Amino acid sequence: MSAAVVIRSVEPEGSRQASRMSAERIRLRTLLTLGCVMACFVAIGGQLVRLAMRAGPDIKASLAEPLGRSWSRPDIVDRNGRLLATDIAVPSLYADPLLVLDLDEAVEKLASVLTGLDTAELRRSLADKSKRFVWIARGLSPRQAQRVHELGIPGLAFRSELKRAYPQGSLAGHLIGAVNVDNKGLAGIERTLDETGKVEPVQGTMRSPKPPLRLSLDIGVQHALAEELKRAVSHYAATAAAGLVLDARSGEIVGAVSLPESDPARPADWLDTTRRDRLSNGVYELGSIFKTITVAMALETGAATLDRLYDVRQGIAAGPYTIKDPYPQGRPLSVREIFLHSSNVGAGMLALEAGAERQRAFLGRLGLLEPMHTEAGPVAPPLLPKTWGKAETVTIGYGHGLSVAPLQFAVATAALLNGGEKITATVLAGERERVPQQRVVSSATSAKLREIMRLNVTHAAGTGRRAEVDGYRIGGKTGTAEMPGRGGYQEKAVISSFLGAFPMDAPRYVTLVLLFEPHSGEGAGDRITAGVNAAPTTARIVERIAPVLGVLPRLVETHLGDGGTFDALRQAQ
Amino acid sequence: MHRTVNWILMLLTLASAVALYVIKYDTRRLEARVLAQERTLEKLEIDVAVFEAERAYLARPERLEPLARERGLGPITTRQYLRVDADVQGAPARAAR
Numbered sequence: 205m206s207a208a209v210v211i212r213s214v215e216p217e218g219s220r221q222a223s224r225m226s227a228e229r230i231r232l233r234t235l236l237t238l239g240c241v242m243a244c245f246v247a248i249g250g251q252l253v254r255l256a257m258r259a260g261p262d263i264k265a266s267l268a269e270p271l272g273r274s275w276s277r278p279d280i281v282d283r284n285g286r287l288l289a290t291d292i293a294v295p296s297l298y299a300d301p302l303l304v305l306d307l308d309e310a311v312e313k314l315a316s317v318l319t320g321l322d323t324a325e326l327r328r329s330l331a332d333k334s335k336r337f338v339w340i341a342r343g344l345s346p347r348q349a350q351r352v353h354e355l356g357i358p359g360l361a362f363r364s365e366l367k368r369a370y371p372q373g374s375l376a377g378h379l380i381g382a383v384n385v386d387n388k389g390l391a392g393i394e395r396t397l398d399e400t401g402k403v404e405p406v407q408g409t410m411r412s413p414k415p416p417l418r419l420s421l422d423i424g425v426q427h428a429l430a431e432e433l434k435r436a437v438s439h440y441a442a443t444a445a446a447g448l449v450l451d452a453r454s455g456e457i458v459g460a461v462s463l464p465e466s467d468p469a470r471p472a473d474w475l476d477t478t479r480r481d482r483l484s485n486g487v488y489e490l491g492s493i494f495k496t497i498t499v500a501m502a503l504e505t506g507a508a509t510l511d512r513l514y515d516v517r518q519g520i521a522a523g524p525y526t527i528k529d530p531y532p533q534g535r536p537l538s539v540r541e542i543f544l545h546s547s548n549v550g551a552g553m554l555a556l557e558a559g560a561e562r563q564r565a566f567l568g569r570l571g572l573l574e575p576m577h578t579e580a581g582p583v584a585p586p587l588l589p590k591t592w593g594k595a596e597t598v599t600i601g602y603g604h605g606l607s608v609a610p611l612q613f614a615v616a617t618a619a620l621l622n623g624g625e626k627i628t629a630t631v632l633a634g635e636r637e638r639v640p641q642q643r644v645v646s647s648a649t650s651a652k653l654r655e656i657m658r659l660n661v662t663h664a665a666g667t668g669r670r671a672e673v674d675g676y677r678i679g680g681k682t683g684t685a686e687m688p689g690r691g692g693y694q695e696k697a698v699i700s701s702f703l704g705a706f707p708m709d710a711p712r713y714v715t716l717v718l719l720f721e722p723h724s725g726e727g728a729g730d731r732i733t734a735g736v737n738a739a740p741t742t743a744r745i746v747e748r749i750a751p752v753l754g755v756l757p758r759l760v761e762t763h764l765g766d767g768g769t770f771d772a773l774r775q776a777q
Numbered sequence: 778m779h780r781t782v783n784w785i786l787m788l789l790t791l792a793s794a795v796a797l798y799v800i801k802y803d804t805r806r807l808e809a810r811v812l813a814q815e816r817t818l819e820k821l822e823i824d825v826a827v828f829e830a831e832r833a834y835l836a837r838p839e840r841l842e843p844l845a846r847e848r849g850l851g852p853i854t855t856r857q858y859l860r861v862d863a864d865v866q867g868a869p870a871r872a873a874r
Contacts, residue, residue: 240791247795247798251798251802286833286836287829287830287832287833288833290826290829290830290833291826292823292826292827292830293823293826293827369830371830371831371833371834371837372833372834372837372839373837373839375837375838375839408819409819409823410819411819411822411823411826423837423838424838427837427838427839427842428838428852431842673855674855675855675858676855747852747854748852751852751853752852756858757855757858
């Protein structure tokens with residue numbers, strides 16, 4: 205018989221107790237972990253509720269809002285820090301076509317508030333529901349924006365953008381230039397700002413952190429120049445005018461006006477050819493003021509002295525034409541008198557004496573045969589004769605046959621008057637370091653030229669005597685250039701000009717005044733010559749700007765007998 | 778011993794997590810404040826720019842000249858300059874001519 209063996213697992217009592225304790229621990233741990241997790245969830249939940257209850261930052265965004273980009277630009281100021289151009293924030297109106305409920309009503313209401321709105325184009329744009337963003341009008345005034353807001357049209361919204369503002373209006377408009385609707389430079393200094401990396405793309409209305417661009421212009425001078433030129437245009441019934449005030453030593457343009465003016469706030473003005481900048485965007489045969497260069501060339505080459513006589517009684521042959529003086533003196537003239545009486549024959553003889561090669565080289569040295577640039581952009585390149593023979597040498601001698609921009613001409617003559625050093629024109633104030641420049645004529649030639657230019661104003665026979673202003677020692681040269689037209693030069697359509705400088709004993713400023721197609725005016729009779737219009741206009745300008753520029757008058761009344769060379773000349777007459 | 782260390786480390790981790798969480802939200806709140814202040818600054822800068830433009834507009838020579846002339850002011854003339862050693866007896870009359 206076999207005994208049944210029952211095997212029982214026998215668990216010791218201690219082990220069972222340990223197992224129970226372990227299970228208890230696990231339960232405790234689980235509860236603890238669960239508690240922690242729950243606490244985390246409660247904390248997160250509490251934080252969510254807290255954030256939801258707190259007012260968040262005032263940031264509102266719409267899916268329909270465009271990722272618009274504008275350009276922030278540095279301010280532009282004049283040489284004394286007076287504001288010429290700045291960025292301001294303006295509201296621009298846009299629409300989400302999907303949210304516009306009544307298209308006809310929206311277009312009709314908007315047209316009643318925003319003048320010049322292209323309603324057909326707007327209707328077409330808003331009808332396209334696939335688009336979520338359509339510009340309606342940019343750069344609105346606050347008043348316009350308020351009126352649109354009051355219309356209460358659904359689907360419309362505003363966003364702020366930077367827009368260029370020009371507080372001085374059209375004053376200096378040609379130099380400043382213009383920007384487009386995105387605040388990007390199109391012309392003038394504004395364009396230069398873009399090209400030199402001084403503008404930055406921005407979202408919104410963040411203004412440029414860059415320092416303002418300081419121009420060499422003086423707003424006071426600019427205003428006086430513009431006012432006097434406007435007065436001259438009105439007084440002499442001229443079609444246009446231009447004026448320039450140039451620092452003869454540094455090349456800084458202190459004033460530059462071209463009439464009719466161009467408003468920087470209206471970029472369309474740049475497409476209007478009648479509003480072009482006549483100082484730098486047009487080239488002209490400047491007539492007798494060019495004789496300044498011819499005489500300087502003759503004196504510099506040593507071919508002539510101021511007292512050397514030339515027989516100007518006979519005309520001078522230039523190709524098929526014979527050049528004669530409009531007001532012949534009937535006697536030989538010295539170089540000084542050729543300048544004073546503005547003798548075409550005399551200037552032609554001086555040019556012929558120097559010869560075509562020397563003339564060309566001299567003009568080249570003055571920078572009159574090469575294109576010129578300023579920070580405001582390129583200057584119209586000179587128009588040179590196809591051939592440079594005897595006829596061209598003669599005609600260029602008295603200011604015909606070579607067309608240059610008035611600015612380029614003024615810069616060239618400044619070098620002749622400042623002691624003989626070539627200058628480079630600039631529209632920026634104090635940016636350029638003064639470095640020794642190329643000498644174009646000797647200081648002796650420059651002094652002689654200054655003497656005869658002053659004499660032209662102080663002498664009874666001088667063509668520029670109406671340019672005299674007590675105390676400021678103006679010197680200058682008149683020019684009356686017939687304008688080319690159909691069938692040749694037009695006798696009655698002229699450019700009257702006066703190239704001046706003051707104070708003539710040590711010229712600080714060069715001025716150039718041009719009147720286009722002037723007619724008779726009070727004090728001018730039937731004459732349209734520069735002596736009766738451009739010269740007195742220069743006098744009025746200098747009288748106003750000299751105190752602004754800090755040029756002190758020589759007190760002739762208290763200086764009798766000890767006046768400088770130039771006033772002594774006047775007293776002697 | 779190990780268990781105690783583990784407990785301490787776990788508690789430190791949890792405490793760090795909570796601290797990080799608080800700092801993160803503080804940072805966000807501060808960022809929002811900075812953003813708001815930047816926006817205020819931007820708006821003020823724009824307001825200043827508008828005021829400066831308005832001041833320049835009001836002070837433009839074209840506007841000031843007629844106002845000045847109404848009050849008898851004008852560009853200084855050569856007669857109004859005098860040498861310091863000049864006889865100043867007749868100066869006012871001369872300047873007024």
